Amino acid sequence: MQGSSLAVVNANDLLPTSADGVLPMQPNPDLFYLTGIVQEQTMLLLAPEAQDEKLREVLFLREPDPHLKTWEGDKLSKDEAQRISGIRNVRWLREYPSTFHRLMCEVEHVYLNSNEHPSAALEVASRDERFIHQTVSKYPLHHYHRLARILHELRAVKSPPEIELIRQASDITRKGFARVLRRVKPGMNECEVEAEFAHEFIRHGARFAYPPIIAGGANSCVLHYTQNNRPLRNGDLLLLDVAARYANYNSDVTRTVPVGGRFTRRQRSIYDAVLRVLREVIKATVKGKLLRDWQKEAETVVEHELLELGLLKQRDLKKQDPDNKALKKYFMHGVGHPLGLDVHDVSLGNRPFAPGWVLTVEPGIYLPEEGFGIRLENDILVGEDEPLDLTASIPIEASEIEDLMSRGSKA
DSSP states (O other): OOSSSEEEEOOOOOOOOOTOBBOOOOHHHHHHHHOOOOTTTHHHHHEEOOOGGGSSSSEEEEOHHHHHHHHHHHOOOOOHHHHHHHOOOEEEGGHHHHHHHHTHHHSSSEOOOOOOOOOOOOOOOOOHHHHHHHHHHHHHTEEEHHHHHHHHHHHOOOOOHHHHHHHHHHHHHHHHHHHHHHHHHHTHHHHHHHHHHHHHHTTTTTSSSSOEEEEEGGGGSSOOOOOOOOOOOOEEEEEEEOOOEEEEOOOOOEEETTTSSSOHHHHHHHHHHHHHHHHHHTTTTTTTTTHHHHHHHHHHHHHHHHHHHTSSSSSHHTEEEETTTTTGGGGSOOOOOSSSSSOOOOOTTTOOTTTTOOEEEEEEEEEEGGGEEEEEEEEEEEEEESSEEETSSOOOOOHHHHHHHHHHHHH
């Protein structure tokens, strides 16, 4: 930040549903990243040059009382918040207005937060948005800046403890897939498969990282299918885009398996093509690479596989629109994205990959006219020299999946 600055980070709202209902608490990842605190209404003030050194870093919390404890359980004490966050100056929220005003009278620059993810659907006013309007209205003569740019750059590079938490989320995801591969069979419903994942995730202290995609047959061609309510038929493929969230860190994994335990020859040929693409793109997930170049390289590999499969012809490439390539008929999405506290984690898209970035690699080939799509997805840590697959222990070879499903069927 510039000199003479103040930054403010808010907790997320508790989002309403209908009547008196609210959704479960979703921690603000920026606040959690900076403090480790997961509690509604929390606020963090950072003023590195405040005249009073005690006000250079202040955490504000809801004050516990007997009524809150009866209805919502324990809230953090000041001592607990200090231990979690490392912040010495923890105050109750009733002290926030006077503290904030005092600091605003000292500083020239104010850094406020907002959702600057390029794919965000900003239809509902967030706590941050309301705070921006209130602050600018009351203090119109300050210089205001975007805190998100700084936090995106910080959060893109994962520290060793963050990488370890993503590993743990990935390991719980592995256990979920192991359970499911032993149990999938014709006649099951997609929702029963979802329940098997839920069983394994919850018993290990995790939750779904995102609404699970349990897509049998033609549903596997719907990229964000989440109905999960259709019966599974022998001969169909089952696309499983399911992963665990542990300690607020996410994994993101996709496998595609045969409902009956064995791939058909046609399914296997497409599957092996997608797996070759996955491995080529993983090798290309290296420091210094730009996201747009990474995507172009992946599309070139997919294009080659589509030609080998006969799904594309050279004449298709010669007459294609450069802005709508022929391969988009079969592979229409990005090959991957940053991963961390958000599933589609934040980063500065024009910055090259750096050691410590974690990215998904998720190629696919979708054939709605044949009633199936195949996507495979692993989570990759960018290293100094070579990429590291954090999900390498989750079975992905077609023969290994068939063997595990066969053994589960016999059991």
